[in-house]
Amino acid sequence: MSNRYNENKLVVFNTLSRKKEVFIPLKNPHIGMYVCGPTVYGDAHLGHARAAITFDLIFRYLQHLDYKVRYVRNITDVGHLENDADEGEDKIAQKARLEELEPMEVVQFYTVRYHRNMDQLNVLRPSIEPHASGHIIEQIEMIKKILDAGFAYAVNGSVYFDVEKYNQSYHYGILSGRKIEDLISNTRELAGQSEKHNGFDFAIWKNAEESHIMRWPSPWGDGFPGWHMECSAMGCKYLGDQFDIHGGGMDLLFPHHESEIAQSTVANGKAPVRYWLHNNMITLNGQKMGKSLGNAMSLDDIFTGNHPLLEKAYSPMTIRFFILQAQYRSTLDFSNEALQAAEKGMKKLFAAYETLNQLKVDMNAPPMGVAEIRKACYDAMNDDFNSPMVIAGLFEAVRLINSLKAVEGSLLPDEFELLHKLLHDFLIDVLGLSAEDVAGDHGLVDGLMQTIIQLRQEARGRKDFTTSDLIRNRLGDLNIELKDGKDGTDWQMK
RNA sequence: GGUUUCGUGGCCGAGUGGUUAGGCAGCGGUCUGCAAAACCGUGUACAGCGGUUCGAAUCCGCUCGAAACCUCCA
Known part of the structure; x- marks a missing residue:
């Protein structure tokens, strides 16, 4: 019995090489995949949905190919600094101060809401969802290793990664294409009277001021881990020193992922990730949608239609379909018109899926080429998860179903079965779409x-x-x- | 300024050295009591200018325009 991954040669676009590469797991049939999850200090917006859905699609397809996937997606609940490191305040702590809540209360509140939104979008839960706050010890251990290796230095209770030294033996910029000389010229002014040797050095452990509520003891005093440590530490803990896939939004490419590579490489002696996958942004009038730009729409806003830019509410499945209609590496432009087109298209898809059950079967029916459609869907997914082409294939099936119904034609029994399987496998399993109150099957x-x-x-x-x-x-x-x-x-x- | 991308028909979006992407909208027709749905048909699209080529929207160069990252960010 062969597995589907033997029949399907998967090609993925690796940010590291900026090329499509044949995907070969380190320990076939097992795959380790790490994806940067949300910082839980606010409601999830469309951008979170795109990242989650992109890697959900990949997770689903890898499993469909019979791979055994361990999918790790973190919850960031400590560490990301609000401003420059010197006077930075933990993002979670700042929110807590404002609302007079315990930091962990904020974390819990938004984590629950995030999960609810993801469930609405039919995003499968990852295999492991580790919290940064639950892995302080692992992060401290890793920082020690980096210090022991001589690629970091401690100053006043903080520890900084020595980028220049790292770049002498390795290549800081291997992922983002940046050159250290450019970084030097860009960050010189900011360096100022900093504790850092160089402006582009980054904190891997940060000393906590007296007023700072989120703090943990460490060999360097009370503090909290730096921006990029959690992913290095948790990825390593659950997936090993080296694993297959690391994903996240393109905006995380630099400095987050670049720094992650540097930390892990130094601590473990090898590059941590084989394939780096990055999803692109959702834009609004051609501009990135983001919290800091004030043009982000929360998913709840969209699901309820409660936003000045929305002409109406859009269901979670409409959003999912809308996102899957673009390839994950392209920007996707938001508009009411596009969303309404997606809504109609998806309903048509599910209506045809219902109609399929009414088609007649006949041993003498002419062949309709269902196998070819199915092959096109596999080819599309194997080519860097090209969901829009899968959807185009499914619409071909829709046309087939509806035209047969219209002329009261019939299908070969084998093709009828295969058509069922095609729609179930791709529409339901791989794309992860589900019929909302579209069809009349309510008893x-x-x-x-x-x-x-x-x-x-x-x-x-x-x-x-x-x-x-x-x-x-x-x-x-x-x-x-x-x-x-x-x-x-x-x-x-x- | 540096790095990385992008510019496709009314809208959203695939693709790619020579053959229809697809969806939505529009138009014509079939069906219908009328509609809707569905089906059939229908689009001189690939920023501009050069170059390579038998042939480029697809490769190369330049110009123009846009974006992301270089500060937390999906």
């Missing part, structure tokens, strides 16, 4: 609807169009759409 409701539809049919038979139109209009007011066909009437939620 009691469906039974009631059949009665109403029958009454309307009888009215139409009597040419009592006043009654039949009244029924249709009243149902329309309830967002129920009637679809008259050759052999009867179907219904669905609008």
Whole structure:
């Protein structure tokens, strides 16, 4: 029995080489994947959704290919500094101060909300979701290793990574394409009277001021871990010194991932990651959507339609479909028009999935090329997870289904099965889309609807169009759409 | 300024050295009591200017325009 990964040669775009590379796991069939998760100090917005959905798609597809995936996505609840390191205040702590809450209360509050949003988007939970605050010891141990290796220095209770020294033996900039000379010229002014030897050195442990509430004891005094330590430490802990995939948003490429590579390389003696994958940004009027720019929309805003820029509410599945309609490395531009197009398209997709069950099967039916569509979907996914092309393939299946229904044609039994499998595998399993209240499969409701539809049919038979139109209009007011066909009437939620 | 990208028809978005992406919207038709849905048909798109080539939207150069990163950020 062969596994699907033997039949499918997966190619991924590796940021490290800026090329598409054939994906070969270190320990086939096991795959380790680490993705940077959210900093839980605010509600999730569209950008979080894109990152989560991108790597959910990858997680789902790798599993579909029969790989055994350990997917680690962290929760950042300490460490990221708000301003320059010297007077930085922990992001979580700052929020806590403002709202007079315990920092961990803030963390819990937004973590729960994040999970709820991700569930709504049908994003699978990762295999492990470690919190930075729960891995202080691991981070301290790693900092010690970096110090022992001579690539960091301690000053006044803080520890800084020595980028210049690192660059003598390795290449700081290997991921982002930056040159250290450029960094020097860019950061010289900022360096000032800093504790750092160089402006571009970064803190791996930060001394906590008296007033700082989030603090842990360490060999260098009370403090908290630096920006990039948690991912290095937790990635190493759960996936090993070297693992297959590391993902995150493109905005994390520098300095976060660049620094992660430096830390892990020094601490473990080898480059930590084989394939670096980065999802692109969602833009609004061509500009990145982001908290700091004040143009970010929370997912709850979108799901409820509660935002000045929104013409209406958009369901989680509409958002998911919208995001999957673009390849993950492209920017994706937000607009009401685009969202409404996505909404309609997705409903059409699911309506056809329902219609499939009504198709007739016949041993003598002409072949319709279902296998070719299926192959196109695999080819698309194997080419750096090209979900828009998968969706195009699925729409080909939609056209096939609807046209057969329209002419009352039939399918070969094998193709009928394969079509079912195609839609189930790709639409449901890989793309992770699920029918919302689109189709009429609600048991009691469906039974009631059949009665109403029958009454309307009888009215139409009597040419009592006043009654039949009244029924249709009243149902329309309830967002129920009637679809008259050759052999009867179907219904669905609008 | 440096680094990394991008510029595709009304909108969103794939793709790519020669063959229809796809969705939404529009237009024409079929069906329908009328609609809707569905089906069929329908688009002189690839920023501009040069170059390479039998052939480029796809490769190269330049110009113009836009973005991300260089500070926390998906």
